[in-house]
Amino acid sequence: MRFSTAFAASAIFALASGAVIGKRAPSGEATYYGGNLAGGACSFSTYTLPSSLFGTALSDSNWDDAAECGACISVTGPNGNSITAMIVDECPGCGLNHLDLFPNAFSTLAEPSIGVIDVTWDYITCPITTPLQLHNKDGVSAYWFSMQVVNANKRVTSLEVSTDGGKTWQQTTRQSYNFFENSSGFGTSSVDVKVTSVDGDVVIVNDVQVTPDSVVTASANFPSSGTVIITTTAVIPPPSTTTAEVLFSTSPEAPVLTSTPTPTTSGAAFVQAPAQGSTTSVEVVITTSSVAITPAATPIPSPAPEIVYVTIDACPA
Numbered sequence: 385m386r387f388s389t390a391f392a393a394s395a396i397f398a399l400a401s402g403a404v405i406g407k408r409a410p411s412g413e414a415t416y417y418g419g420n421l422a423g424g425a426c427s428f429s430t431y432t433l434p435s436s437l438f439g440t441a442l443s444d445s446n447w448d449d450a451a452e453c454g455a456c457i458s459v460t461g462p463n464g465n466s467i468t469a470m471i472v473d474e475c476p477g478c479g480l481n482h483l484d485l486f487p488n489a490f491s492t493l494a495e496p497s498i499g500v501i502d503v504t505w506d507y508i509t510c511p512i513t514t515p516l517q518l519h520n521k522d523g524v525s526a527y528w529f530s531m532q533v534v535n536a537n538k539r540v541t542s543l544e545v546s547t548d549g550g551k552t553w554q555q556t557t558r559q560s561y562n563f564f565e566n567s568s569g570f571g572t573s574s575v576d577v578k579v580t581s582v583d584g585d586v587v588i589v590n591d592v593q594v595t596p597d598s599v600v601t602a603s604a605n606f607p608s609s610g611t612v613i614i615t616t617t618a619v620i621p622p623p624s625t626t627t628a629e630v631l632f633s634t635s636p637e638a639p640v641l642t643s644t645p646t647p648t649t650s651g652a653a654f655v656q657a658p659a660q661g662s663t664t665s666v667e668v669v670i671t672t673s674s675v676a677i678t679p680a681a682t683p684i685p686s687p688a689p690e691i692v693y694v695t696i697d698a699c700p701a
Contacts, residue, residue: 409505410506413482413501414483414493414503415482415484415485415499416486417441417486417487418487421433425474425561425562426450428454428472428562430519430534431517431534436468437468438489439470439485441471441472441483441484445479449558450561450562451541452471453471453472453562454470454510454533454534455507455510455538456469457469457471457508458505459493460505461493461501461503462502466493467489467493468508469485469489507539510537510538512535512605513605514535515535515601515604515605516533516535517533517535517601517602518531518592519533520597520598520599521597525596526571527568528567529569529570529575529594530565531556531564532562532563533564535605536579537605538606540582541580541581542555542556542579543577544556544578545566545576545577546575546577547575549576572594574594575594576588581606585607587602
């Protein structure tokens, strides 16, 4: 009877210990590699890590179809010192809870010559104060939708799209390369986007243009706590000025356009062709509001040579 009582007490203690362990920060090993932000599994090709963050790859045992992409973790090394890193890549074949740190992250925790260290780590809110961004994948259109969230201060769990002003929301599917997609698109070139964090916080960005390889910046990031909905308007950085030269000739063929600009705003430029018999060079400068045309100096054609007839008398005999 005593044995049974002792056994039961031990079992209860083990269960209690297990519950406590379940709440502890994950522990594992850490190594380091060259680092790969733009070409990593999270596809952060347009993103630059803030100076307050290091980069790391996470074991494929923890990967969960890119759900960890953009998450921030606090990592504590064997000497008790810690860093904050963002998960930006996957570590294939690594053990559970294994981190493959960027070189500068590893060297902050231990001497690189050690190669492998024991660490503990846990998820935290990223120390990011700037707004989150939406990145359209190259090739998107009204008939194929693919978008990722970057610079979020919390893990992103879903991205939904509305085409009726927020009355209804349609789901997208997160791919292993960290883009939320709808293979059929939404039939429009402008949508409202709702992004939800792991804590249930929501950021809504209105009137997002579905433009290939473009980045749209919201006016806020996830709130520090709660489920407050922040309605924001898309902020598109002004495009850089592009210069093109249009040459007109006397030939009936269409004008030749060199260094073709790609306007990011609606509207068209109309260029009045010069009269026949002359060649004019005009410079087209694309801006965000209009197209300014600055004619270059028109060359003055040289006059045709004058033919002079001279009568020469025969020499006297």
